[in-house]
Structure formats: structure tokens, C-alpha cells
Amino acid sequence: MSILVTGATGFIGSHFCVEALAQGLDLVLVDNFENSSEKVLDKIELLTGVKPDFHQVDLRDTEKLESLFKDYSFESVVHFAGYKAVGESSADPLMYYRNNIVGSLNLLEMMKRYEVNNLVFSSSATVYSDPVFNPYTEEHRKLPINPYGNTKSMFEDIMQDYAAANPHFSAVPLRYFNPIGAHPSGEMGEDPKGIPNNLMPFITKVAVGQLKELQVFGDDYDTVDGTGVRDYIHVMDLAEGHIRAIAFAENNTGYTPINLGAGKGYSVLEVIKAFEQQNNTSVPYKVVARRAGDLAQYWADATRAKDLLDWETQLTIEDMVKDSWGWQKKYPNGFNDC
Ligand code: UFG
Numbered sequence: 001m002s003i004l005v006t007g008a009t010g011f012i013g014s015h016f017c018v019e020a021l022a023q024g025l026d027l028v029l030v031d032n033f034e035n036s037s038e039k040v041l042d043k044i045e046l047l048t049g050v051k052p053d054f055h056q057v058d059l060r061d062t063e064k065l066e067s068l069f070k071d072y073s074f075e076s077v078v079h080f081a082g083y084k085a086v087g088e089s090s091a092d093p094l095m096y097y098r099n100n101i102v103g104s105l106n107l108l109e110m111m112k113r114y115e116v117n118n119l120v121f122s123s124s125a126t127v128y129s130d131p132v133f134n135p136y137t138e139e140h141r142k143l144p145i146n147p148y149g150n151t152k153s154m155f156e157d158i159m160q161d162y163a164a165a166n167p168h169f170s171a172v173p174l175r176y177f178n179p180i181g182a183h184p185s186g187e188m189g190e191d192p193k194g195i196p197n198n199l200m201p202f203i204t205k206v207a208v209g210q211l212k213e214l215q216v217f218g219d220d221y222d223t224v225d226g227t228g229v230r231d232y233i234h235v236m237d238l239a240e241g242h243i244r245a246i247a248f249a250e251n252n253t254g255y256t257p258i259n260l261g262a263g264k265g266y267s268v269l270e271v272i273k274a275f276e277q278q279n280n281t282s283v284p285y286k287v288v289a290r291r292a293g294d295l296a297q298y299w300a301d302a303t304r305a306k307d308l309l310d311w312e313t314q315l316t317i318e319d320m321v322k323d324s325w326g327w328q329k330k331y332p333n334g335f336n337d338c
Helices: 011-022 039-048 062-071 086-091 093-113 147-165 199-207 235-251 268-279 303-309 317-330
Strands: 002-006 027-031 054-056 074-079 118-124 170-176 178-180 214-217 232-234 258-260 285-288
Touching (some): 002 011, 011 027, 011 039, 011 235, 074 093, 086 147, 093 147, 118 147, 118 235, 147 170, 170 235, 178 199, 178 235, 199 214, 199 268, 199 317, 214 268, 232 235, 232 317, 235 258, 235 303, 268 317
Parallel strands (some): 002 027, 002 074, 027 054, 074 118, 118 170, 170 258
């Protein structure tokens, strides 16, 4: 029995595949390469010695998707595929709903048709509302504030309703906090198209000289130094969290959302400082106005992940900034340089 991995060549999917193949899991990878590179497949092979069983499939293409379910006998699905840019989701919400909701529904319907009963889903801390309390537990009120967040929250609800209707089904949305870092070999990492939206890829592009300076969005928040505080998690820790979640899903039923975070926050200035110190490089920055939609600070209560998955983060902020830089320095233009 194999595990279907959607979005397998994206940032988090690719690191998961490397970890899971290295641990001997039997994976079938799919992606449509809309936001990723075919070269990732060579990297997975390079890092694991396993030639990945890959199929180019778009989840909106039900015929192709069904042929995959006909050809294989899947025990579980890990569903990473989806659009993930907050600003873009506000500009084109229907594109987000079609890809993230319709694509995911197609997948779930196929799972129903072929009696595949374990689903681990890439969700996000963005499903929570403004913190009513901090850190966030999984019971915290949900109220996303943009279409991207809505797609994550809605598909969680769909999984929950389906799990309630099918007593054999196990639905495990993993609510990621802020994934950064890269494979420690420097051979694989995040490769955003265009100017990055997120902090760490922006920092690495400034450090490598492709962007002039980082804009720090606001230093007047009620936080340790006025800049935004987030719970950063190394993508390799995140990968391991998924491996544990698959085992959990295969041994349990019902709907079980789980936070994956370190349980500790760092400010923007603390991240910049860690990056500069660890990598002996400088990151010019200037403080500008707050970015619309940003919260001051939040981090995960990761107790449930420890209790249910026996998982907690192993890697530090120093590991994260070192590995993010290792990848950027080795391949300044990402997979185009590979
Ligand atoms: N920041 C800057 N300058 C930048 C980019 C970010 O100062 O150029 C700051 C932000 O204001 C924030 C922190 O760095 O305080 C982290 O910002 P990111 O954009 O890296 O991450 P977010 O916390 O905004 O968003 C992330 C993911 C989303 C996800 C969300 C969940 O990018 O996909 O976490 O809460 F929805």
C-alpha cells in the first residue's frame, strides 16, 4: 500500500518526500508544476537514492486523478497542493476557491470512491482569528481574514463533515505556523517566483544581493521590540511531523486538527540578528509602515502534537537561518541554477 502525495514538488512537499523516502515509505508523487520545478525530482533522487514515482496531475483534472486511483492502491493521502499567496488570493479569490477547494474536493471524492480513508492536509495557523488567547491551541476560534485562509478553513470543515459521516475516515489537518529553513545539504529549499512575500526568502535575497534592503513592516507593535513575532519552524521538523501524522491517521479515526509549531516566537529583528550572526553576513533593512492584515504576535501551543504524535521541534532558529542561507548561497537563482 502506498501513500499519495499531492503538491510533492513544492517547498514543504519536497522536504517531506525526502524525509519519507529516506525512512522507507512507499510514495506516489503528483504535482502540476504550476508553482514548482521539475528539477525537484532530481534533487529528491540525489538526496535519497530513490527515483520518485512521479505523475504530472492537476487535481482539477478528475479524469487523470481517477486513473491514478485506479492504478494504485493507496492507504493514505498527504495533500500539500494548493495556492498559498495571501495577497493574490484577495485579488483573485475565485482562482483560489477553484484550485484549493474544488481541487481538494475532487481528491476527497476520489478517496471516497476508492475507499482511501486517511487524509493528512496542509493547513495553516492562518485559520485562527486574532488571538483571543496566546499561544493558540487547536480549540482557538477560527476566523480567517483573507480568501487564502478561508480555503484552508473551509477544507478543514469539509474534512470534518466527511469524517463525521464516514466512521472509517481519519482527517488530520496540520496547522503550520511559519515554515522556513531548507534541506541541510543546501540542495533543496524554498524557491518563490518573483519578489518574495515572506520574511525568510526576502532576507536571503537581500543577503545574496538580489534585493537592496528588507522592509520591516512596523516597529510599533506591542511586542518585545515592536516588530511582529511569529513561531518559525524548520521545514525538516515539519516534514517529520507529517510522517508521524500519517501513522496517527492510519491508527485512528475522526477529525483531529494539530498545530505544528515550535511553541516559541521570534521577532522580525531577532530573526534578522540570528541570520546575520549565524551566517556572518549583513541584511540591510529599513522600518516601514505596518503591512495590512498582519497580527502583532502569535505562536503555537504544540502540546497536542507532542501528546498524539510524539513530535516536537528539534531544530533551532540558528539551524533555520543557516539552512535557508545554505540553499540561497549555493543556488542564488533557486532551481534555475540547478
Ligand atoms: N515581514 C517583514 N518584512 C517582509 C516580510 C515579512 O517585516 O518583507 C514580517 C511580517 O510583518 C511578520 C513576519 O515578518 O511580522 C512574518 O511574515 P511572513 O510574511 O513571513 O509570514 P506571515 O506570518 O505573515 O504569514 C505566514 C504564511 C502564510 C500563512 C500565515 C499563517 O506566509 O501563508 O503565516 O499565519 F497564512
